[in-house]
Amino acid sequence: MIKITARNIQRLNLLLAAAAVILLSACSSAPAKDQSADYESAAPTAMADDSQNMGSIYRSGYGMSLFLDRRARQVGDIITVTLEEKTDASKSSSTATGKESNISVPTVTLFGRGVTHNGVPIVSSGVSSDQDFSGQGTSSQSNSLTGSITVTVSEVLRNGSLRVRGEKWVTINQGEEFIRIKGIVRPEDIGPDNAVPSYKVADARITYSGKGALADANSMGWLGRIFQSVISPF
Structure with missing residues (x-):
């Protein structure tokens, strides 16, 4: 027969707390899903092999746009997105x-x-x-992001709009920084320099983050996240 005493209750509470910490640490240490595949560059459509050349200017399977510029318009074409994000909100x-x-x-x-x-x-x-x-x-909030990133066209929609995606990684000392972006661009918004500002990208998803020792040093530990979570009684 187990005798219920204040000391036994205290031991039980410590065991329950330790089990909760172990479970929460296991959940928090689960590896994050790698989303690199969602931002991989799209390869252009392969051209048909034309082994015969009759000496003519026109060759089947090879487009020659004599009166068009080099703006992106097909899958695999490259386009530069200029990051000009700035938001200010107050309430x-x-x-x-x-x-x-x-x-x-x-x-x-x-x-x-x-x-x-x-x-x-x-x-x-x-x-x-x-x-x-x-x-x-x-309440007030302010965000700013400037720079540029070159991406590729991954899909041409039926209305002529271009779905673009891409990423850029920069390794500095012991850390890595990356910029990812994907969205939809109208061909009319592409400038003569084959660039488009980010505020004209529809359904834009822009990510700027980093990995490595510096990023780990700036992140809160799992024990601190437990005390900052909704289950904390403090």
């Missing part, structure tokens, strides 16, 4: 309410006399209430 709110109520009740009488005890009315002759509330809050 402020203030609320104040007040309410005051007074209710008067006629004095209760019995046989023509007021009901009292030692001269004090037994029944209260009035009710009053007063309520006040005030609250305020502010």
Whole structure:
């Protein structure tokens, strides 16, 4: 027979806490899904092999656009996306309410006399209430990202728009930094230099992050994430 004491309860609580820490650390240490395949460059469509050359200017399977520029328009073409992202947001709110109520009740009488005890009315002759509330809050956020990244066209949609994707990795000392972007571009928005600003990319998904010792040093440890999670009682 196990005797329930305060010491046994304390040991049980420690065991439960240790088990929770082990489970949470196992979940937090699970490797993140590698999304490099989603940003791989698309290969252009292979051209048909034309082994016969009759000396003519025109050759089947080889396009010659005499009056078109070199802007991206086909799968595998290269296009430069200029990152010009800047957002500023702010919000402020203030609320104040007040309410005051007074209710008067006629004095209760019995046989023509007021009901009292030692001269004090037994029944209260009035009710009053007063309520006040005030609250305020502010929030602001600012983001900025500048640079450029060259991507490839992965798909030409039926309306002529281009689906683009790509990534760029830079290794510096003990860390790696990368930029990833994918979205949809209209051919009309592509400039003469075969570039398009990022704010004209529809459904844009831009990622700027890093890996390595520096990135690990700037990230919170698993124990700190436990105390910052919603399950923490502190």
